[in-house]
Amino acid sequence: MADKSPKSSTPFATRIDPTKEGLSQEQMNFIRQVELQQWKKKTQMLRTRNVVTGLAIGALVMGIYGYTFYSVSQERIMDEMDEEAKRARMQGPKTGAN
Template identity: 60%
Template sequence: MAAPGAGDPLNAKNGNAPFAQRIDPSREKLTPAQLQFMRQVQLAQWQKTLPQRRTRNIMTGLGIGALVLAIYGYTFYSVAQERFLDELEDEAKAARARALERERASGP
């Protein structure tokens, strides 16, 4: 009979599956076959998460683009509003000047 956990998919004592250990390839001596297998697994994991990352990247890009367009639009709006207020102020000055001239003309 084999030892628990040695080849068994489930540990007989607590019913948990064994976890893969994290290793550092630079510290441990690995065979070329093990390194190739690690690369294959990493590539498979990367390809598995690619659609999720692509969607997230697209959503982030659209969000940033919308923010930039909103700031750009608000800037144009505020500059146009500022010009409008400047024009109103110029018209008000002209109206005051005309009123002063009328007062002087109708005065003594």
């Protein structure tokens, strides 16, 4: 059976402090290049997420805005119907039981 645990002889990337380690200028430049590539990749993912989030929030705001206008226009129709009903009651037959 194969051993699933990591072997101790397998090399792993370890964190180093460039100020304390004696690194050459070439190694420092390589580290900067790798960090720059990682930063660009992360910022692209964040930019995509920010755009998606912005579009979702914008759609929500526009939906609320549209619903508000729709709701207000419905209220105006209801007010007009109430006024028509009042006029019909006023013009209707006069009875003792009001």
